[in-house]
Amino acid sequence: MTPLGFTVRTSNNYWQRLIEKHPDIEELEDLIMQSLASPDEIRQSRSDANVLLFYQSYKQKRWVVAVAKRLNGEGFLITAYQTNAIKEGETLWHK
Numbered sequence: 130m131t132p133l134g135f136t137v138r139t140s141n142n143y144w145q146r147l148i149e150k151h152p153d154i155e156e157l158e159d160l161i162m163q164s165l166a167s168p169d170e171i172r173q174s175r176s177d178a179n180v181l182l183f184y185q186s187y188k189q190k191r192w193v194v195a196v197a198k199r200l201n202g203e204g205f206l207i208t209a210y211q212t213n214a215i216k217e218g219e220t221l222w223h224k
Contacts, residue, residue: 132171133221135199137206165195165197172218179199187211
């Protein structure tokens, strides 16, 4: 459950495809789930109002980002990755 009141789902097969694309997140599954449940910040995508970026601090000046799309009250994971910068977009929630 996210702080915005919806759950985010994914399948094992989709998770495997994500770690093929971003192998650096393979060991960060728990942190990615934590970023959805208790993020430091949630931003709305500038290009799609239904896409939300959940940021969780990871290391000094590094974040783990879980990107989810919310449709009809349900969410699904689009991607997850590490970054050194928070993207522009409207801040919807802040810890």
